[in-house]
Amino acid sequence: MAEASRIFYGMLIPRFSQTLHQLPQTGLPLSLPQTAHSHGRSVCCSISTSGEPRVAATESIPWGCDVDSLENAESLQKWLSESGLPPQKMAIERVNVGERGLVALKNIRKGEKLLFVPPSLVIMADSEWSCPEAGEVLKRNSVPDWPLLAVYLLSEASLLRSSKWSNYISALPRQPYSLLYWTRSELDRYLEASQIRERAIERSDDVIGTYNDLKLRIFSKHPDLFPEEVFNMETFRWSFGILFSRLVRLPSMDGKVALVPWADMLNHSSEVETYLDYDKSSKGVVFTTDRVYQPREQVFISYGKKSNGELLLSYGFVPKEGTNPFDSVELSMSLQKSDKCYKEKLASLRKHGLSGSQCFPVQITGWPMELMAYAYLVVSPPSMEQQFEEMAAAASNKTTAKKDIRYQDLEEQALQFILDSCESSISKYTKFLQASGSMDLDVTSPKQLNRRLFLKQLAVDLCTTERRILYRTQYILRRRLRDMRSGELRALRILDGLKNLFK
Numbered sequence: 489m490a491e492a493s494r495i496f497y498g499m500l501i502p503r504f505s506q507t508l509h510q511l512p513q514t515g516l517p518l519s520l521p522q523t524a525h526s527h528g529r530s531v532c533c534s535i536s537t538s539g540e541p542r543v544a545a546t547e548s549i550p551w552g553c554d555v556d557s558l559e560n561a562e563s564l565q566k567w568l569s570e571s572g573l574p575p576q577k578m579a580i581e582r583v584n585v586g587e588r589g590l591v592a593l594k595n596i597r598k599g600e601k602l603l604f605v606p607p608s609l610v611i612m613a614d615s616e617w618s619c620p621e622a623g624e625v626l627k628r629n630s631v632p633d634w635p636l637l638a639v640y641l642l643s644e645a646s647l648l649r650s651s652k653w654s655n656y657i658s659a660l661p662r663q664p665y666s667l668l669y670w671t672r673s674e675l676d677r678y679l680e681a682s683q684i685r686e687r688a689i690e691r692s693d694d695v696i697g698t699y700n701d702l703k704l705r706i707f708s709k710h711p712d713l714f715p716e717e718v719f720n721m722e723t724f725r726w727s728f729g730i731l732f733s734r735l736v737r738l739p740s741m742d743g744k745v746a747l748v749p750w751a752d753m754l755n756h757s758s759e760v761e762t763y764l765d766y767d768k769s770s771k772g773v774v775f776t777t778d779r780v781y782q783p784r785e786q787v788f789i790s791y792g793k794k795s796n797g798e799l800l801l802s803y804g805f806v807p808k809e810g811t812n813p814f815d816s817v818e819l820s821m822s823l824q825k826s827d828k829c830y831k832e833k834l835a836s837l838r839k840h841g842l843s844g845s846q847c848f849p850v851q852i853t854g855w856p857m858e859l860m861a862y863a864y865l866v867v868s869p870p871s872m873e874q875q876f877e878e879m880a881a882a883a884s885n886k887t888t889a890k891k892d893i894r895y896q897d898l899e900e901q902a903l904q905f906i907l908d909s910c911e912s913s914i915s916k917y918t919k920f921l922q923a924s925g926s927m928d929l930d931v932t933s934p935k936q937l938n939r940r941l942f943l944k945q946l947a948v949d950l951c952t953t954e955r956r957i958l959y960r961t962q963y964i965l966r967r968r969l970r971d972m973r974s975g976e977l978r979a980l981r982i983l984d985g986l987k988n989l990f991k
């Protein structure tokens with residue numbers, strides 16, 4: 489089974505229109521999308537299906553349920569069994585990790601295939617629309633898979649029980665946990681020290697840009713098919729929140745993305761290495777266990793080799809400190825504006841798709857060669873201009889470039905530069921963590937207080953784990969520099985001794 493069946497950030501939202509993505513950031517909602525439901529309004533979504541009478545959905549759209557609701561999960565389970573899901577060795581239950589999850593009903597062996605969700609119960613870009621006209625319009629406009637699925641989910645949700653997926657949609661969380669639901673001021677306040685803040689802002693801008701683009705090009709031209717009560721920024725954020733936290737890439741189906749009801753009740757553990765995929769022999773979505781499970785034990789899969797920041801970004805949780813072997817922190821490094829060769833260095837970096845300020849992932853086990861190459865470039869003197877190009881290429885993510893470059897004469901300076909960047913980052917984390925104890929949460933209601941306390945705890949957990957990696961990096965760098973300098977000192981002493989001898 490291919491690794492990382494979950495999708496990595498960066499490949500997520502296709503950019504339709506660059507200019508739309510440059511629109512100013514609008515405020516994110518404080519909590520839930522302001523849905524028709526939360527206003528107690530009824531949506532009349534009158535949609536004609538080919539040859540059938542128009543379906544008038546006059547009830548409120550529920551947009552999922554409370555994240556720990558078992559009632560809706562039970563209806564989902566029942567509907568899935570009636571619709572062709574084979575009997576399972578697991579059931580949806582309330583769990584300690586992830587609120588709801590799948591729990592073993594019987595002994596499960598290591599290496600056993602589980603689930604077998606048939607394609608008819610999987611949502612993909614080519615799934616049939618309950619409102620075929622809406623689907624056709626999107627396809628005619630070549631809307632890519634991610635936004636297409638986001639609109640599909642909204643369209644099906646708006647049709648309530650007339651949609652085949654109504655039991656599935658009702659069991660989805662009304663507020664998916666992901667950074668998409670943090671307001672800009674919450675991101676600024678709680679994640680100031682972490683680079684994940686930038687990625688959350690970028691992602692949110694992408695979602696806003698994609699929505700604005702669809703609205704301009706499609707929704708506004710077909711208001712009968714895409715009424716604003718249903719297809720608006722808030723519902724779009726919900727839909728994207730669901731995709732970010734539940735969509736899987738199925739390697740055996742040419743990497744197609746899919747929502748897989750039932751399978752998407754599995755929570756993540758960094759200690760397992762099993763991923764969802766389509767199994768051609770059984771013709772269903774499965775995963776193969778890599779350990780045994782006793783009855784009543786929660787069963788896990790892996791959402792991919794993701795850092796704690798990436799897990800918070802898409803799924804809204806942070807694993808316990810020290811439990812994620814794939815954890816990393818983005819270390820930011822910049823060219824110095826005072827550098828005599830600033831322009832030349834920047835030109836070399838740009839040529840290789842990099843900029844004057846760049847982030848590199850640092851793990852507890854070390855840092856990538858690209859980071860070292862970038863540091864060489866930053867500290868190199870004008871006399872090394874001929875090598876700028878080679879350094880920039882090695883710092884880029886081009887796999888064809890030679891990565892393991894080494895400049896002995898620059899080594900100490902480069903390591904010192906990385907240490908300085910690392911220490912400046914540590915001090916930001918420390919500032920936040922020290923202030924977090926007495927931070928004014930600026931709330932006006934108990935509900936807001938709970939939310940802010942929850943977000944703050946997530947931020948504290950993330951910052952603690954990220955700072956821990958930086959502390960380790962700082963320790964290694966200091967030791968290396970000390971060894972290097974004491975070695976140099978010894979060499980200098982020997983040289984002095986020799987000089988005295990000759991005198």
Ligand SMILES: C[S@@+](CC[C@H](N)C(=O)[O-])C[C@H]1O[C@@H](n2cnc3c(N)ncnc32)[C@H](O)[C@@H]1O
Pocket residue numbers: 555585586587588589660661664665733734752753754755756757802803804805806
């Ligand atoms: C694919 S869904 C899994 C099912 C989900 N628990 C539910 O009840 O709908 C992903 C969501 O589950 C939760 N989750 C998954 N793994 C988790 C973990 N290890 N710790 C905490 N929450 C987890 C997060 O809220 C995440 O956004």
